[in-house]
Amino acid sequence: MKLIDALKIAASGPGDGAPATRIALICSFTPLHLETFLKAHLQLRRPDTHIELSTGQFGDLQGNLQRAKSTKADGAALVVEWSDLDLRLGLRESGSWSPSNHADMVESASFRLRLLEEELAQLAESCPVAIALPTLPFPPASHTSNIEISDFELSLRSRLADFAVNCASIAQIRVLNSQQLHHVSPLASRLDLRSELNNGHPYQTDHCDHLANLLTQLLFPAAPKKGIITDLDDTLWSGILGEVGVDGISWGMDDHSGVHALYQRLLAALSESGVFVGVASKNDSELVETAIGRDDLLIPRDELCPIEAHWNPKSTSVQRILDRWNVGSDSVVFVDDSPMELAEVNGVYPDIECLQFTKDDPNAVNNLLCRLRDLFGKSQLQKEDRLRVASMRSAARLHEASEAGTESHEDFLSKSQPVLNIHFQPRQDDSRAIELINKTNQFNLNGIRRSEAEWQRSLGSRDAFVMSASYEDKFGPLGTITVMTGEILSDRLKVITWVMSCRAFARRIEHQMLRVAFDHFAVSEIEFAYEPTSRNLPLRDFLISFNETLEEDGGPLRLEKGDFDASSPALYHTVNLIASEENPSCQ
Secondary structure (H helix, E strand, O other): OOHHHHHHHHHOOOOOOOOEEEEEEEOOOOOHHHHHHHHHHHHHHOOOOEEEEEOOOOOOHHHHHHHHHOOOOOEEEEEOOHHHHOHHHOOOOOOOOOHHHHHHHHHHHHHHHHHHHHHHHHHOOOOOEEEEOOOOOOOOOOOOOOOOOOHHHHHHHHHHHHHHHHHHOOOOEEEOOHHHHHHHOOHHHOEOHHHHHHHOOOEOHHHHHHHHHHHHHHHOOOOOOOEEEEOOEOOOEEOOHHHHOOOOOEOOHHHOOHHHHHHHHHHHHHHHOOOEEEEEEEOOHHHHHHHOOOOOOOOOHHHEEEEEEEOOOHHHHHHHHHHHHOOOHHHEEEEEOOHHHHHHHHHHOOOOEEEEOOOOOHHHHHHHHHHHHHHHOOOOOOHHHHHHHHHHHHHHHHHHHHHHOOOOHHHHHHHOOOEEEEEEOOOOOOOHHHHHHHHOOOEEOOOOOOOHHHHHHHOOOOOEEEEEEEEEEOOEEEEEEEEEEEEEOOOOEEEEEEEEOHHHOOOOHHHHHHHHHHHHOOOOEEEEOOOOOOOOHHHHHHHHOOOOOOOOOOOOEEEEHHHHHHHOOOOOOEEEEEOOOOOOOOO
């Protein structure tokens, strides 16, 4: 992005009445162009809001951080440079670089970093924080030549690494990967010494653009994809299964097919992180079952589900997999070695990201792996992520039993030993609730998304209530799968947000949530802030099952307890009500 373009974007924004996104830029230098580029990238990321960017005082990083804690920011971007560790490392200072001062400078840096860590932990309780560690070249302050790193510099970098590890372990703090910054902004193209000496702004224009873009992505990351559908021949393994047989396919260094081993390793890691991995292959199904049963496959057979192996179009396989996963096509990636197959699937599902596996170009495969890591990356793994694949297999059993007709749906539910643990007022550091709200589409009351700061502030309202529920049955746990929030009014409950994971469909969890809400809050009516979206038809159908007068154009829907009781089906859950420490009355 050019500076003139950034100025135009930063000056643009939605009309009057639009909400604001408040971001604190915390640094000790004059932000100048970095401020402009950050505001522009934030505006592109949050086009429906006004960007309000606050900065601090020159040379006072600690004070700027403390002041940011007192604001109601939706996010904060902290940029640390070498002078913030010790002023003598700054290029505008006159402090001595004498080797006799090195030990003192390391001790000073350790002390300042400890203070920063304490302040950041407190700031992260109210909003997400993105941190950029020193991006500028280390000053020529060591006693060694430039080709040899000194123990002095290594000691400082060691302290920084410890600081980064501690910060990254705190919920809502995200540390910028310096390797990614090196990729887009070479080290030699960052420092503008003239600008630093004249006005205290140390960066070249292009570096401001790249740094601002990455900080914006850290603060407001794209929603991760949910599933990957992969081809087999010359993708998951090297060779055409129908031609070379089960023993002829390979994925190892000895067979010069190591890129396939790398791909399998990444798929296994993604699966363990909660990503669905399905297979779409034009192949003989029995032969495929034998091949994926090989003991040396690097992704466990059970992690591949479902497997569509037949001679129909790949788009048909994709449709069946999407139905089984119960996710939208925009949440899925399709990987195949054939450009023709990719084009066929993309023609039917333009929202699917289609990526080619080019086995004869290892560098292209490496780029593919990095792209997949970006598409599925998460700041933190929840226990629900590790449960997701197992719960999908559990849902598949329910689906298969229903299709086979071996057991009625009612019998299946009654024998599944379902347990619903309903929590009131979840902890502020529990990020699963906001993750559900911002990821869920089909069972979503109105599609409203919330920033982490908005979510944190809503928990403090005196009349607010929050219900979340975790589920398990004899097939295993699903973790936290539904969240309901709203207000307790004098005569009724007003539900403002209600979402439920698609993994929880067909278990009547939504019915049990309403029953508990009616009984626990002792109300005779619940009002829903329902608004139709392009994706929330399942929730609309659920509400209409109690009240057929719901208008097509949305608006509040009020459900009487008598109507609910008359229409609610049999519920078989064992329900446990769990109060929070902050709200022990919710027993």
